[in-house]
Amino acid sequence: MAAILRGSRCLAEKCHNHVNAAQVSIRSMASKTQVGFIGLGNMGNPMAKNLMKHGYPVIASDVFPESCKELRELGAQILDSPADVADKADRIVTMLPSSPNVIDVYTGPNGILKRVKKGSLLIDSSTIDPAVSKEMAVAAEKLGAVFMDAPVSGGVGAATSGKLTFMVGGPEEEFNAAKELLSCMGANVVYCGQVGTGQAAKICNNMLLAIGMIGTAETMNLGIRLGLDPKLLAKILNMSSGRCWSSDTYNPVPGVMEGVPSANNYQGGFGTTLMAKVCFVFTFTPVPLGSLAHQIYRMMCARGYASKDFSSVFQFLREEEGQ
Amino acid sequence: MAAILRGSRCLAEKCHNHVNAAQVSIRSMASKTQVGFIGLGNMGNPMAKNLMKHGYPVIASDVFPESCKELRELGAQILDSPADVADKADRIVTMLPSSPNVIDVYTGPNGILKRVKKGSLLIDSSTIDPAVSKEMAVAAEKLGAVFMDAPVSGGVGAATSGKLTFMVGGPEEEFNAAKELLSCMGANVVYCGQVGTGQAAKICNNMLLAIGMIGTAETMNLGIRLGLDPKLLAKILNMSSGRCWSSDTYNPVPGVMEGVPSANNYQGGFGTTLMAKVCFVFTFTPVPLGSLAHQIYRMMCARGYASKDFSSVFQFLREEEGQ
Amino acid sequence: MAAILRGSRCLAEKCHNHVNAAQVSIRSMASKTQVGFIGLGNMGNPMAKNLMKHGYPVIASDVFPESCKELRELGAQILDSPADVADKADRIVTMLPSSPNVIDVYTGPNGILKRVKKGSLLIDSSTIDPAVSKEMAVAAEKLGAVFMDAPVSGGVGAATSGKLTFMVGGPEEEFNAAKELLSCMGANVVYCGQVGTGQAAKICNNMLLAIGMIGTAETMNLGIRLGLDPKLLAKILNMSSGRCWSSDTYNPVPGVMEGVPSANNYQGGFGTTLMAKVCFVFTFTPVPLGSLAHQIYRMMCARGYASKDFSSVFQFLREEEGQ
Amino acid sequence: MAAILRGSRCLAEKCHNHVNAAQVSIRSMASKTQVGFIGLGNMGNPMAKNLMKHGYPVIASDVFPESCKELRELGAQILDSPADVADKADRIVTMLPSSPNVIDVYTGPNGILKRVKKGSLLIDSSTIDPAVSKEMAVAAEKLGAVFMDAPVSGGVGAATSGKLTFMVGGPEEEFNAAKELLSCMGANVVYCGQVGTGQAAKICNNMLLAIGMIGTAETMNLGIRLGLDPKLLAKILNMSSGRCWSSDTYNPVPGVMEGVPSANNYQGGFGTTLMAKVCFVFTFTPVPLGSLAHQIYRMMCARGYASKDFSSVFQFLREEEGQ
Structure with a gap:
C-alpha cells in the first residue's frame, strides 16, 4: 500500500x-x-x-x-x-x-x-x-x-x-x-x-570569502603604510562601503579583534591549504579575482603558510621592516 | 587665556x-x-x-x-x-x-x-x-x-x-x-x-569596495551558472562569511534589490570610469587584488562601460546566452 | 609465438x-x-x-x-x-x-x-x-x-x-x-x-603562449598610447628582452606583420574559446599569470570574442576612441 | 646670422x-x-x-x-x-x-x-x-x-x-x-x-619582460611538477610558440643555462626591487598582466627577495618539498 x-x-x-x-x-x-x-x-x-x-x-x-x-x-x-x-x-x-x-x-x-x-x-x-x-x-x-x-x-x-x-x-x-x-x-x-545547489552555494560563499579576506588584508596593509591606526581603519571600513565579513568579524590584523586567529598567531581557524585546494573553476564563467585569490593562497602554501589560518595573508603581504 | x-x-x-x-x-x-x-x-x-x-x-x-x-x-x-x-x-x-x-x-x-x-x-x-x-x-x-x-x-x-x-x-x-x-x-x-590620513582612509575604503564589488559580481555570476536563484544566493551570502556591502546593500544583479543602480540598468550611482581612475598605487605595499580590480574597471571603460555604475561589472563578466 | x-x-x-x-x-x-x-x-x-x-x-x-x-x-x-x-x-x-x-x-x-x-x-x-x-x-x-x-x-x-x-x-x-x-x-x-609528458609539454607551451600574447597586446596598446609607432615598437621589443613569439612571429596589432590573423581581422588562427577552455590547473603549483590569462580569455568569450583568433586580445584591451 | x-x-x-x-x-x-x-x-x-x-x-x-x-x-x-x-x-x-x-x-x-x-x-x-x-x-x-x-x-x-x-x-x-x-x-x-618615446619604449620592453619572466617561471614550475625535465622543457618551449627571452636567454631555472643569475643563486643581474619599482601605470590603458606582474615582484620584495635577481620568481613560486 x-x-x-x-x-x-x-x-x-x-x-x-x-x-x-x-x-x-x-x-x-x-x-x-x-x-x-x-x-x-x-x-x-x-x-x-x-x-x-x-x-x-x-x-x-x-x-x-x-x-x-x-x-x-x-x-x-x-x-x-x-x-x-x-x-x-x-x-x-x-x-x-x-x-x-x-x-x-x-x-x-x-x-x-x-x-x-x-x-x-x-x-x-x-x-x-x-x-x-x-x-x-x-x-x-x-x-x-x-x-x-x-x-x-x-x-x-x-x-x-x-x-x-x-x-x-x-x-x-x-x-x-x-x-x-x-x-x-x-x-x-x-x-x-x-541537488548540487547546496554545494554551489557553499562554493560561491567560499569564493567571495577568499576574495574578501585578501582584499581586507591588502587594504589594512595599505592603510597602515599610509599612517592609519589599524583599529581605527577597521572601524571606518566597517561603517562604510568597504565593510565585509573579513573586516568586521574575522579581521586579519593582530590587535584589531579578539577571539580570531589573527589574535593567536594565526593558529586554528581555516587553514590556507584548504582555501588553496578549493576549486572555483567548475564553469566557464569568468572569475578573475576568485582565480587570483586562489593563486595567492597557493603561493602562500608554497612559502610556508599552508597550516596557518587563511587570514595570515595579511602577514604574507606585509612588507618587512626597513623597506 | x-x-x-x-x-x-x-x-x-x-x-x-x-x-x-x-x-x-x-x-x-x-x-x-x-x-x-x-x-x-x-x-x-x-x-x-x-x-x-x-x-x-x-x-x-x-x-x-x-x-x-x-x-x-x-x-x-x-x-x-x-x-x-x-x-x-x-x-x-x-x-x-x-x-x-x-x-x-x-x-x-x-x-x-x-x-x-x-x-x-x-x-x-x-x-x-x-x-x-x-x-x-x-x-x-x-x-x-x-x-x-x-x-x-x-x-x-x-x-x-x-x-x-x-x-x-x-x-x-x-x-x-x-x-x-x-x-x-x-x-x-x-x-x-x-593630515593626509583622511584621504588614506578613503583610498582604503574605495579599494576594498572595488574588490568587493567585482568579487560579488563574479560570485553571483558563478552561482547563477551553477543553478542558484540570485535572490536566494544573495540571502545565503549575506548570512555567511561571504557577506559584504556589495552583496547586502548594493547588489549588482538586476532583480535582487530595489533602489540600487542594478535595478535601473546601472544608471546613476558611481561611474566605472571614476573607479578606474582611482589610483591605489601610492605605496610599495603589495595590493594584487586591488590592482587587478583597478585593471578590470579599466577594461570595462575600454569596452563601453565607462559611464555605467561600477556594479555593471556583473554584466561585463556575464556570459552571453548560448555559450 | x-x-x-x-x-x-x-x-x-x-x-x-x-x-x-x-x-x-x-x-x-x-x-x-x-x-x-x-x-x-x-x-x-x-x-x-x-x-x-x-x-x-x-x-x-x-x-x-x-x-x-x-x-x-x-x-x-x-x-x-x-x-x-x-x-x-x-x-x-x-x-x-x-x-x-x-x-x-x-x-x-x-x-x-x-x-x-x-x-x-x-x-x-x-x-x-x-x-x-x-x-x-x-x-x-x-x-x-x-x-x-x-x-x-x-x-x-x-x-x-x-x-x-x-x-x-x-x-x-x-x-x-x-x-x-x-x-x-x-x-x-x-x-x-x-607517458603524459607529451601532454604536459603542450600544456606548458600553451600556458606561456597564453601569457605572452596578452602581455604583448598590453604592451603594444601601452606603447601606442605613449606615442610609439607600433611597427617600430615591435622592432624594438624584438631586439630586446621583451621579445617573444607573440611579438616577433604572431604580432597582435593590425599592420605590424603580414600573414597573421591580426592582418585579417583576427579571422582564422587559434580561437579565443579554445584558449579559454584549456585548463592549466592540473597541479597545486601557483600559476598566477597563467590563471589570469585564462580568465581574460574567458572574459573575451563573454564579450563576443569567442570565435576570433586569440590575438584579438589586443582589440579587447584597446581603449575606444575619445577616452 | x-x-x-x-x-x-x-x-x-x-x-x-x-x-x-x-x-x-x-x-x-x-x-x-x-x-x-x-x-x-x-x-x-x-x-x-x-x-x-x-x-x-x-x-x-x-x-x-x-x-x-x-x-x-x-x-x-x-x-x-x-x-x-x-x-x-x-x-x-x-x-x-x-x-x-x-x-x-x-x-x-x-x-x-x-x-x-x-x-x-x-x-x-x-x-x-x-x-x-x-x-x-x-x-x-x-x-x-x-x-x-x-x-x-x-x-x-x-x-x-x-x-x-x-x-x-x-x-x-x-x-x-x-x-x-x-x-x-x-x-x-x-x-x-x-621626446619621451625613448622612455616609453623602455617602459614597454620592461613590462613585457616582467610578464615574460614570471610566465616562464610559472611554466617551468608547472612542467617540472608534471614530470618534465627542465632542460628538455626549455628546449621544447624555445622551438615553440611559448618561446621568449626569459626562456631562451635568461632562463630562471638553476641548471638549465650557464652564465645567468639562476646559475649563480640569483646573484647579480637585475634586482627584484628594481622590477617592483618600475611603474607601468602611466596611462589609462588596461595592463592586467603587467599590473599583476608588478604586484608579484612587490610580494617578492615583501618576502625577502628584494635583492635577488628578478628571475628568482621561479624560486618564490616553487612549492616546497613534501607538499
Missing part, C-alpha cells in the same frame, strides 16, 4: 524521483528512531553528538575505529561499514573530507548503496564537487532512496554549539524531513534548490 | 604648526560667523546648502558662474575667486574634483593662500592624493593657517540629506572646530590622524 | 610494459605495412594523407562518414569503428577533439582496446588531460599494447605541409617506432619522457 | 624646436670636441670611459667626488656641478638614478640649464617618467637647447663593453648628432620618435 500512495503522489506531482512516499511518511512519523552517521572527524563527531542530545539514537561508522570511541561511550551503536549502517537506519548523515571519500562511502563495495533501504533519506554534509553530488543522487534514486547535499558553513566551534548553517540541495518535498535532523546541528537550514 | 594655554602647550610639545591660538579661539567663540565654500558642483552645492540650513552665512566661489546661481538665490554671497573668499572668511570648505584643482584653488594666483588670514581653518573635502594634502598643509602652515583633509563617503543623495561620512586628517586639537562645520553636512565625522 | 616471447620477457624483467620485443621488431621491419588512423577532422585528415604520401597504407575510421570521403578516394580503407581498425592494424594514430572522445575511442564498446592486438603501438595525438593519457596507457598495457601521447604544436597549415611538432610521452624504447610514423607528419618529433 | 639661418630652416621644415641650426652644425663639424657627462655611477662610469676611448675629451661631474676618481685618472676634467659642465661643453650626456635626480641636475640651482649654451645637445640616458623628459625638453627649448631622452637596455656588462641599446626620443633632425655619441657606448641606437 505504501507503494501505491507513493506512486500516486508521484503521478500527481510529476516527480523526478521514485522514492516510496509511504516510507517517507513512516520516516517522519517515527522521527526519533535511529539515525545513521558516517564520518566522525573533527566536524562529524560534534554533529553526531548534537543529534544524540536531541534524542536521536545514532548508529555510526568511521574508517578510523578510534574516532568512534567517544560516541560509543555516549551510547551510540558503532558498526563496521556504511553498508551495515544503511541496513539498520533509513536516515543517514555523512560528513566526509572530499569527493573520493563520498564516492567510496556511497558506491564502494561496503558503501551505503549496497544495502540502502527503499525510501531512505541520505544527507551528505561534506563539501564536494556539485557534479559528484548529482551522481550520488542519481545512483540513490535508482535504488529508491533520496540523496541530498547539505554542506555546512561554520567550523568546529559552530559544529559543537549546534550553530552551523546548512545549505541544502535536493527534492523540495524532502526538505522538511532533512531540516528536522539538520536543525539539531545547525542554527540555519537553507533550501537552495535541486 | 586660551591663547596662553595654547602657546604653552606648543612650546612644551615642540608643535609643528604655528597657528595663532587666539584666533582659533575667536573662530570657535563666533561659530555662526560666515563660512567660505569653494566648489559648488554636484556634491559641493548640497553641502553648502546644508551649512546654510544650520545657520551659517556662506561666502562661495566656483569657476563656473552658473553653478553659483542656486546658492546666491538662497542668500549666499558669491565672490570671484578663492582669494576673495579667503579675504572674508576664516573658515573655508573646499570640494573639488581632483588634485590639480586643489593645488590651483589653494596655491594658484587667485588661490586661498594668496589672502588667507592667520588662524584660518581650511577644510578640503575633495578626494585627492594624500601627498597633495600634506603639501597644502605645509603651505598653509607657513602662513599661519591650518589645513585639514576631510574627504567624504556617500554620494549626492547623502550630500543632500546631510548624511555624508567625513574622514578627517589634521592636527587633533583642531578636530572639534572642523567637526562643528562638518557635522552640519554629515552623519559621521571620524578623526583619522595627521 | 609472439605472445609467448612476450610473456617470458615480462616475467624475466618485471617490466612495466608488456609489449613484446619481438613484435616491436616485426613492426619496425615491416614498416610500410598498414597504419590505422582514427579521427579525420581538420587536423587528422591532412595528417593521414601525409602518412599515405610516405607510402603507408591507411585504415581509417571516423564517427562522421563524410569526413572519410576524401581519404577513401585517395585509396584508404575505411572501417566502421576503432575496434575494426584495431583488428587489422597494429600501429594506430588517433587525433580527437577532447578527453571524453579519447576515452570512448580507446575504452568504449567499439573502442580500440576491444580488439587491440598484442604488441600494438597506439599513438594519441589529441590534446587532452595528461591523467587521461596515463589511464589509457595502463589500460593498453594490460592488453599487451603500448600507448603513447603525442600531441602536436602547429595548426592546419602545419598539418597539411607535414611541419607539425610532436611532443611524445611513453616508453623510451618505443620512441623510434613512433618517430618513424610521426616524422611523416611533422618536422620535429621530441621525446619528452614517460 | 645664426638666428637667421635657423629661422629659415624652421620656416622650411615646420620645425617644433627653436635651436640654432648654425650652432648645431658647429657641433657636428667639431665632433671630437669635449663632451660633458653627469652621473658617474655603475652605468655612467663605463659609459664615459667608452666616450674617452673613442677620442672624446670628457668633462664630468657627480655628486659623489669619489665616483669621479677613476675618470680623473684617465684624464677627464672633473667639475663641481652640472652648471659648470654646461658652461664648458655643448654636448652633455646624463645618466642618473631617477626622475627627481634628473629634475635637479637640469633645473636645480646648480643645474645644467642655469648655464646651458644655446644650441647645446642634452642627452639623458636615465630611465625616468616620460612626462619628466617632456618637461625637461620644454625647459631646454626655452633656452635654445635640445633635450633628448635616450634610456638604455643592457646592464653594467653591456655598458662596459659598449654594447648597450639606446632608445632615443627627440627631434628627428638631431638624431644623427646624438647617435654619433651614443654609438660610442652602444651597439644599437634606435630612433623612437618625439
Whole structure:
C-alpha cells in the first residue's frame, strides 16, 4: 500500500524521483528512531553528538575505529561499514573530507548503496564537487532512496554549539524531513534548490570569502603604510562601503579583534591549504579575482603558510621592516 | 587665556604648526560667523546648502558662474575667486574634483593662500592624493593657517540629506572646530590622524569596495551558472562569511534589490570610469587584488562601460546566452 | 609465438610494459605495412594523407562518414569503428577533439582496446588531460599494447605541409617506432619522457603562449598610447628582452606583420574559446599569470570574442576612441 | 646670422624646436670636441670611459667626488656641478638614478640649464617618467637647447663593453648628432620618435619582460611538477610558440643555462626591487598582466627577495618539498 500512495503522489506531482512516499511518511512519523552517521572527524563527531542530545539514537561508522570511541561511550551503536549502517537506519548523515571519500562511502563495495533501504533519506554534509553530488543522487534514486547535499558553513566551534548553517540541495518535498535532523546541528537550514545547489552555494560563499579576506588584508596593509591606526581603519571600513565579513568579524590584523586567529598567531581557524585546494573553476564563467585569490593562497602554501589560518595573508603581504 | 594655554602647550610639545591660538579661539567663540565654500558642483552645492540650513552665512566661489546661481538665490554671497573668499572668511570648505584643482584653488594666483588670514581653518573635502594634502598643509602652515583633509563617503543623495561620512586628517586639537562645520553636512565625522590620513582612509575604503564589488559580481555570476536563484544566493551570502556591502546593500544583479543602480540598468550611482581612475598605487605595499580590480574597471571603460555604475561589472563578466 | 616471447620477457624483467620485443621488431621491419588512423577532422585528415604520401597504407575510421570521403578516394580503407581498425592494424594514430572522445575511442564498446592486438603501438595525438593519457596507457598495457601521447604544436597549415611538432610521452624504447610514423607528419618529433609528458609539454607551451600574447597586446596598446609607432615598437621589443613569439612571429596589432590573423581581422588562427577552455590547473603549483590569462580569455568569450583568433586580445584591451 | 639661418630652416621644415641650426652644425663639424657627462655611477662610469676611448675629451661631474676618481685618472676634467659642465661643453650626456635626480641636475640651482649654451645637445640616458623628459625638453627649448631622452637596455656588462641599446626620443633632425655619441657606448641606437618615446619604449620592453619572466617561471614550475625535465622543457618551449627571452636567454631555472643569475643563486643581474619599482601605470590603458606582474615582484620584495635577481620568481613560486 505504501507503494501505491507513493506512486500516486508521484503521478500527481510529476516527480523526478521514485522514492516510496509511504516510507517517507513512516520516516517522519517515527522521527526519533535511529539515525545513521558516517564520518566522525573533527566536524562529524560534534554533529553526531548534537543529534544524540536531541534524542536521536545514532548508529555510526568511521574508517578510523578510534574516532568512534567517544560516541560509543555516549551510547551510540558503532558498526563496521556504511553498508551495515544503511541496513539498520533509513536516515543517514555523512560528513566526509572530499569527493573520493563520498564516492567510496556511497558506491564502494561496503558503501551505503549496497544495502540502502527503499525510501531512505541520505544527507551528505561534506563539501564536494556539485557534479559528484548529482551522481550520488542519481545512483540513490535508482535504488529508491533520496540523496541530498547539505554542506555546512561554520567550523568546529559552530559544529559543537549546534550553530552551523546548512545549505541544502535536493527534492523540495524532502526538505522538511532533512531540516528536522539538520536543525539539531545547525542554527540555519537553507533550501537552495535541486541537488548540487547546496554545494554551489557553499562554493560561491567560499569564493567571495577568499576574495574578501585578501582584499581586507591588502587594504589594512595599505592603510597602515599610509599612517592609519589599524583599529581605527577597521572601524571606518566597517561603517562604510568597504565593510565585509573579513573586516568586521574575522579581521586579519593582530590587535584589531579578539577571539580570531589573527589574535593567536594565526593558529586554528581555516587553514590556507584548504582555501588553496578549493576549486572555483567548475564553469566557464569568468572569475578573475576568485582565480587570483586562489593563486595567492597557493603561493602562500608554497612559502610556508599552508597550516596557518587563511587570514595570515595579511602577514604574507606585509612588507618587512626597513623597506 | 586660551591663547596662553595654547602657546604653552606648543612650546612644551615642540608643535609643528604655528597657528595663532587666539584666533582659533575667536573662530570657535563666533561659530555662526560666515563660512567660505569653494566648489559648488554636484556634491559641493548640497553641502553648502546644508551649512546654510544650520545657520551659517556662506561666502562661495566656483569657476563656473552658473553653478553659483542656486546658492546666491538662497542668500549666499558669491565672490570671484578663492582669494576673495579667503579675504572674508576664516573658515573655508573646499570640494573639488581632483588634485590639480586643489593645488590651483589653494596655491594658484587667485588661490586661498594668496589672502588667507592667520588662524584660518581650511577644510578640503575633495578626494585627492594624500601627498597633495600634506603639501597644502605645509603651505598653509607657513602662513599661519591650518589645513585639514576631510574627504567624504556617500554620494549626492547623502550630500543632500546631510548624511555624508567625513574622514578627517589634521592636527587633533583642531578636530572639534572642523567637526562643528562638518557635522552640519554629515552623519559621521571620524578623526583619522595627521593630515593626509583622511584621504588614506578613503583610498582604503574605495579599494576594498572595488574588490568587493567585482568579487560579488563574479560570485553571483558563478552561482547563477551553477543553478542558484540570485535572490536566494544573495540571502545565503549575506548570512555567511561571504557577506559584504556589495552583496547586502548594493547588489549588482538586476532583480535582487530595489533602489540600487542594478535595478535601473546601472544608471546613476558611481561611474566605472571614476573607479578606474582611482589610483591605489601610492605605496610599495603589495595590493594584487586591488590592482587587478583597478585593471578590470579599466577594461570595462575600454569596452563601453565607462559611464555605467561600477556594479555593471556583473554584466561585463556575464556570459552571453548560448555559450 | 609472439605472445609467448612476450610473456617470458615480462616475467624475466618485471617490466612495466608488456609489449613484446619481438613484435616491436616485426613492426619496425615491416614498416610500410598498414597504419590505422582514427579521427579525420581538420587536423587528422591532412595528417593521414601525409602518412599515405610516405607510402603507408591507411585504415581509417571516423564517427562522421563524410569526413572519410576524401581519404577513401585517395585509396584508404575505411572501417566502421576503432575496434575494426584495431583488428587489422597494429600501429594506430588517433587525433580527437577532447578527453571524453579519447576515452570512448580507446575504452568504449567499439573502442580500440576491444580488439587491440598484442604488441600494438597506439599513438594519441589529441590534446587532452595528461591523467587521461596515463589511464589509457595502463589500460593498453594490460592488453599487451603500448600507448603513447603525442600531441602536436602547429595548426592546419602545419598539418597539411607535414611541419607539425610532436611532443611524445611513453616508453623510451618505443620512441623510434613512433618517430618513424610521426616524422611523416611533422618536422620535429621530441621525446619528452614517460607517458603524459607529451601532454604536459603542450600544456606548458600553451600556458606561456597564453601569457605572452596578452602581455604583448598590453604592451603594444601601452606603447601606442605613449606615442610609439607600433611597427617600430615591435622592432624594438624584438631586439630586446621583451621579445617573444607573440611579438616577433604572431604580432597582435593590425599592420605590424603580414600573414597573421591580426592582418585579417583576427579571422582564422587559434580561437579565443579554445584558449579559454584549456585548463592549466592540473597541479597545486601557483600559476598566477597563467590563471589570469585564462580568465581574460574567458572574459573575451563573454564579450563576443569567442570565435576570433586569440590575438584579438589586443582589440579587447584597446581603449575606444575619445577616452 | 645664426638666428637667421635657423629661422629659415624652421620656416622650411615646420620645425617644433627653436635651436640654432648654425650652432648645431658647429657641433657636428667639431665632433671630437669635449663632451660633458653627469652621473658617474655603475652605468655612467663605463659609459664615459667608452666616450674617452673613442677620442672624446670628457668633462664630468657627480655628486659623489669619489665616483669621479677613476675618470680623473684617465684624464677627464672633473667639475663641481652640472652648471659648470654646461658652461664648458655643448654636448652633455646624463645618466642618473631617477626622475627627481634628473629634475635637479637640469633645473636645480646648480643645474645644467642655469648655464646651458644655446644650441647645446642634452642627452639623458636615465630611465625616468616620460612626462619628466617632456618637461625637461620644454625647459631646454626655452633656452635654445635640445633635450633628448635616450634610456638604455643592457646592464653594467653591456655598458662596459659598449654594447648597450639606446632608445632615443627627440627631434628627428638631431638624431644623427646624438647617435654619433651614443654609438660610442652602444651597439644599437634606435630612433623612437618625439621626446619621451625613448622612455616609453623602455617602459614597454620592461613590462613585457616582467610578464615574460614570471610566465616562464610559472611554466617551468608547472612542467617540472608534471614530470618534465627542465632542460628538455626549455628546449621544447624555445622551438615553440611559448618561446621568449626569459626562456631562451635568461632562463630562471638553476641548471638549465650557464652564465645567468639562476646559475649563480640569483646573484647579480637585475634586482627584484628594481622590477617592483618600475611603474607601468602611466596611462589609462588596461595592463592586467603587467599590473599583476608588478604586484608579484612587490610580494617578492615583501618576502625577502628584494635583492635577488628578478628571475628568482621561479624560486618564490616553487612549492616546497613534501607538499
